[in-house]
Amino acid sequence: MTKAAIIMGSKSDMEIMNNTSEVLNKMGIAHEVLIMSAHRTPEKVQDFCASAREKGFELVIAGAGAAAHLPGVIASWTTLPVIGVPIPSSELNGVDSLYAIVQMPAGIPVATVAIGVAGAKNAGYLAAQILGLKYPEIAQAYDNYRNELKGN
Numbered sequence: 001m002t003k004a005a006i007i008m009g010s011k012s013d014m015e016i017m018n019n020t021s022e023v024l025n026k027m028g029i030a031h032e033v034l035i036m037s038a039h040r041t042p043e044k045v046q047d048f049c050a051s052a053r054e055k056g057f058e059l060v061i062a063g064a065g066a067a068a069h070l071p072g073v074i075a076s077w078t079t080l081p082v083i084g085v086p087i088p089s090s091e092l093n094g095v096d097s098l099y100a101i102v103q104m105p106a107g108i109p110v111a112t113v114a115i116g117v118a119g120a121k122n123a124g125y126l127a128a129q130i131l132g133l134k135y136p137e138i139a140q141a142y143d144n145y146r147n148e149l150k151g152n
């Protein structure tokens with residue numbers, strides 16, 4: 001059953017956010033990949049958030065670049081946990097998106113990971129750690145991965 005949503009502000013973010021998909025697949029986490037923008041398609045964001053929990057989503061990973069309001073806006077519309085991935089898509093190379101995503105006001109958190117590919121991968125692993133609290137098979141997949149790392 002689908003547990004996570006990967007959302008990005010533009011299809012131009014896909015190359016980086018594919019890294020999150022790959023990790024979720026490796027961890028056995030069924031997910032949907034969606035494109036929507038707090039700036040360009042605000043109603044789509046609101047509609048998604050309004051029904052996300054009842055559709056079975058348990059966690060949202062949101063990637064955006066430049067003035068990256070998307071993760072914070074999603075966090076404002078839903079109480080599901082939101083992980084934010086800063087995308088280096090502008091002249092400021094993702095520092096703009098990092099600051100936009102990480103500097104949420106108290107009370108409305110977005111769990112912010114590093115800029116770019118490393119952050120996109122870590123968003124997937126963090127999702128596995130969170131969902132692993134409920135699903136033993138996901139916890140096991142993440143443990144297996146960590147044990148693989150020790151072999152390198």
Ligand SMILES: Nc1c(C(=O)O)ncn1[C@@H]1O[C@H](COP(=O)(O)O)[C@@H](O)[C@H]1O
Pocket residue numbers: 008009010011012013036037038039040063064065066067068069070071087089
């Ligand atoms: N930060 C946002 C939002 C948003 O926050 O709602 N919507 C699109 N974007 C970002 O704009 C960048 C450029 O997008 P285009 O390549 O489509 O011009 C992308 O990195 C996207 O995430």
